Amino acid sequence: MKTYPVKKNETIEIDIIDLTHEGLGVGKVDGYPLFIENSLPGEKVKALVLKVGNKFGYGKVLERLTDSPDRVELTDESLLRTGIAPLQHMTYEAQLLFKQKQVENVLNKISKMPDVPVLPSVGMANPVGYRNKAQIPVRKVNRELETGFYRKNSHDLVPITDFYIQDPVIDQAIVTVRDIMRRFSVKPYDEAEHTGNLRQIIIRRGHYSHQMMVVLVTRTEKIFKHEQIVEVILKELPEVVSIIHNINPDKTNVILGKESRVLYGQNYIEDQLLGKTYRISAPSFYQVNTEQTEYLYQTAMDFAGLTKDDIVIDAYCGIGTIALSLADRVKHVYGVEIVKEAIEDATINAFHNEIDNVTFKAGSAENLMKQWKESGIDPSVLVVDPPRKGLTPSFIETAVEMAPERIVYISCNPATLARDLKLFGSDYEVKKIQPIDLFPQTAHVEAVALLVKVV
Ligand SMILES: C[S@@+](CC[C@H](N)C(=O)[O-])C[C@H]1O[C@@H](n2cnc3c(N)ncnc32)[C@H](O)[C@@H]1O
Structure with a gap:
């Protein structure tokens, strides 16, 4: 049997020397790494070994023997335990530096591009x-x-x-809806038995508009006394413009089921970004941090160096927010997105903002890029904003064949960004990367990269 330098349930004193990308402190015992929550580089802690694995283990702080200057008081221990705010024990300056370093690390290790400038994170x-x-x-x-x-x-x-990182009006609304559900004796979902009814409460609130949507996700088709429930929600939460009932009958971790119906009002809320108004329906993606998203889009547009002659492709366009933000500076924008409801939103958003030099298509970005290439669309700028898994090799291949002069890559996952930047190969030079903090107090990193075609 293999032996390790530490044993489960052992108490040790250990120096923290690093942080994982999830924000856990790293200490080593004879080269064997232990990951320890709520500990920071430079600190010495007394820790209990919780788990010993093949290559690394986990520990828990019993007592902090020294404090890092990067430490701040915890506001609430349960925000660490649940992973809602895993960096809340770090000063905000240290969080921003941690995120910049993460981008530098992956560029070094994965892309092998140590010379690309990574600008300080914007917080x-x-x-x-x-x-x-x-x-x-x-x-x-x-x-x-x-x-x-x-x-x-x-x-x-x-x-x-x-919840600390949520709009406090949303926090209050969740308590209000919770209390209404209790009053009407709604049965909470029991995951182990797959019984009960109410699984999730989803709330969206426009940052500028203050329009609120409440989504009740249930296991069964029925919400008993739903007419009265709707009446009380509207009375107690006057910002609500939309109440949706989503049915998710499956044993699954996926939050939304396929079937939805409107219990009150419209099936969307509206909000503004960079002066334009957007409708956002329940299944559509919308960035969660409105203030920083405006900065993100502004940076993406600056990096793209747009002119009136540019033809732009906005791949992974959601409800069209990037395409419509830049449309009045360019000749034409093509947007593609896989969620059909999001493309319906995007099309209506173009109409309401009186923008007619955009074309939105529902479908996979990989397929649409190929179709657009075959039909002779010749973009000078490509903007990509994929989900965490990043781009596919076939998307990148088509993008390189289309040969846009500039590519702006917006990423919410530095590891897949670094992998993809390498795949663009010698055809493109990565000029700079700007991390923008869209998710303070969490370990999530958002960054914008500029790639320019090598002539
Ligand atoms: C990070 S979001 C960005 C959306 C938009 N650019 C914004 O800023 O709101 C990624 C989007 O990609 C969409 N998506 C995921 N896989 C896709 C695919 N294979 N092809 C096209 N869109 C996809 C998701 O539905 C989501 O709307």
């Missing part, structure tokens, strides 16, 4: 209460319907009312 003046959307699981805890968040690596619900 928020007030890096809390920024999320415009909440997806909150509902479970029974101590015989009562509760809202909160799962303990990390589990599906045990920790009741929480102050």
Whole structure:
């Protein structure tokens, strides 16, 4: 049997020397790494070994023997335990530096591009209460319907009312909806038994418009007394313009089911970004941090160096926010997005903002790029904003064949960004990368890269 330098349940003193990309402190015992929550580089801690794995283990701080200057007081321990705010024990300056370094690390290790400048992360003046959307699981805890968040690596619900990084009006609305559900004796979902009804409460609130959408996700088709429930929600939450019932009958971690119906009002909310108005329906993607998104889009447009002659492709365009933000500076924009409802939103958004030099298509970006290439569309600028898994090799191949002069890559995952930048190969030079903090207090990193065609 293999032996390790530490044993489970052993208490050790250990120096923290690094941070994982998830924000866990790293200490080493005879070269064997231990990952320890709520510890920072430069600190010495007394830790309990919780788990010993093949290549690394996990520990828990019993006592901090020294404090890092990057440490701030925890506002709420459960925000660490649930992973809602895994960096809340770090000063905001240290968080921003941590994110810049992460981008530098992957560029070094994965892309082998150590010379590409990674600019300092752009942060928020007030890096809390920024999320415009909440997806909150509902479970029974101590015989009562509760809202909160799962303990990390589990599906045990920790009741929480102050989510710290969410718009406080949304936090308050969740408590209001929770109390209404209790009053009407709605049955919370039981995941283990696959019984009960209410699985999730989702709330979206426009940052500027203050329009609110409430989505109730249930296991069954029926919400008992739903007419009265709607009436009370509207009375107690006057910002609500949309109440949606989504049915998810499956045993699954996926939040939304396929079937939705409107219980009240419209099936979307509206909000503004960079002076334009957007409709956002329930299944459509919309960036959760509105203030920083405006900065992100502005940076993407600056990097793209747009002119009136440019033909732009906005791949992974969602409800068309990037395409429509830059449309009046260029000749034409083509947008592609896989979620059909998002493309319906994008088309209506173009119409309402009186923009007619855009073409939106529903479909996979990989296929549409090929079709556009075959039909002779010749973009001078390509903007990509893919999900965490990044681009596919076939997308990159087609993009290189189309040969746009500039590519702006917006990424929410530095590892896949670094992998993809390498795949663009010698045809493109990566000029610079700007991390922008869209997710303060969490370990998520957003960055914009500029690639220029090598002539
Ligand atoms: C990070 S979001 C960006 C959306 C938009 N650019 C914005 O800023 O709001 C990524 C988008 O890609 C879409 N998507 C995922 N896979 C796709 C694919 N294979 N082809 C096209 N769009 C896809 C998602 O539905 C989502 O709207």
